[in-house]
Amino acid sequence: MAVDLLAYQQLKSALDTKGTTLIAVSKTKPIEDIQVLYDAGHRDFGENYVQELVQKESVLPKDIRWHFIGHLQSNKVKMIAPFAHLIHGVDSIKLLEVIDKEGRKINRKINCLLQVHIAKEETKFGLDLEEAKQAATTYFNENKYTHVELCGLMGMASFSDDQQLVESEFKSLKQLFDDIKLAHKNAAQFNILSMGMSGDYLLAIESGSTMVRVGSLLFGKRS
Numbered sequence: 001m002a003v004d005l006l007a008y009q010q011l012k013s014a015l016d017t018k019g020t021t022l023i024a025v026s027k028t029k030p031i032e033d034i035q036v037l038y039d040a041g042h043r044d045f046g047e048n049y050v051q052e053l054v055q056k057e058s059v060l061p062k063d064i065r066w067h068f069i070g071h072l073q074s075n076k077v078k079m080i081a082p083f084a085h086l087i088h089g090v091d092s093i094k095l096l097e098v099i100d101k102e103g104r105k106i107n108r109k110i111n112c113l114l115q116v117h118i119a120k121e122e123t124k125f126g127l128d129l130e131e132a133k134q135a136a137t138t139y140f141n142e143n144k145y146t147h148v149e150l151c152g153l154m155g156m157a158s159f160s161d162d163q164q165l166v167e168s169e170f171k172s173l174k175q176l177f178d179d180i181k182l183a184h185k186n187a188a189q190f191n192i193l194s195m196g197m198s199g200d201y202l203l204a205i206e207s208g209s210t211m212v213r214v215g216s217l218l219f220g221k222r223s
């Protein structure tokens with residue numbers, strides 16, 4: 001399955017006019033596919049699996065901004081800490097503490113998003129709205145997380161054709177994002193709302209997304 005360069009150019013320019021960042025989700029796809037988008041000028045790529053990300057990072061150009069968008073286990077943080085541009089899936093204060101510890105070891109401040117569970121489905125990871133609010137409060141009120149930059153929130157809507165349901169889930173995340181931003185004077189770097197995938201990115205942008213994570217639309221279906 002080849003990379004759809006036309007779809008990329010159209011999506012990229014549509015998002016650029018709105019100031020929305022495009023993350024090209026390349027999980028399970030070969031490095032050749034990533035190289036095609038890289039050669040077209042793209043730099044932000046998203047991966048879900050630590051081993052796969054580490055392998056790809058080692059062979060691809062160093063100016064790629066790697067986004068880790070999967071579920072991150074504490075014992076694997078150190079493998080991506082040296083280079084991850086943004087970790088989207090932080091779903092506990094415990095994980096945030098591990099990232100902070102690994103960042104301190106290598107003297108690097110690591111950008112993170114809290115993952116919030118907004119979908120109806122049981123299987124998706126993440127904090128619920130109240131837990132996310134508390135985690136953000138802990139981060140912003142205690143000054144001890146010196147090697148983590150909490151940059152915003154990430155969420156996934158239900159995998160559903162029900163537009164109203166999806167929209168209401170996105171809007172609940174946007175509301176939480178605004179509430180957290182407003183509640184903390186030291187949240188100047190809290191600016192990223194990562195929501196929207198191939199099937200729902202338009203709704204996500206309408207609902208206030210600043211960063212979309214798009215895979216199959218660009219790289220074709222995953223097997």
Ligand SMILES: *Cc1c(COP(=O)(O)O)cnc(C)c1O
Pocket residue numbers: 025027048069070156196197198199213214215216217
């Ligand atoms: C796979 C994945 C995406 C991309 O999904 P597509 O439907 O292929 O665009 C986005 N976000 C996360 C967290 C993913 O795991």
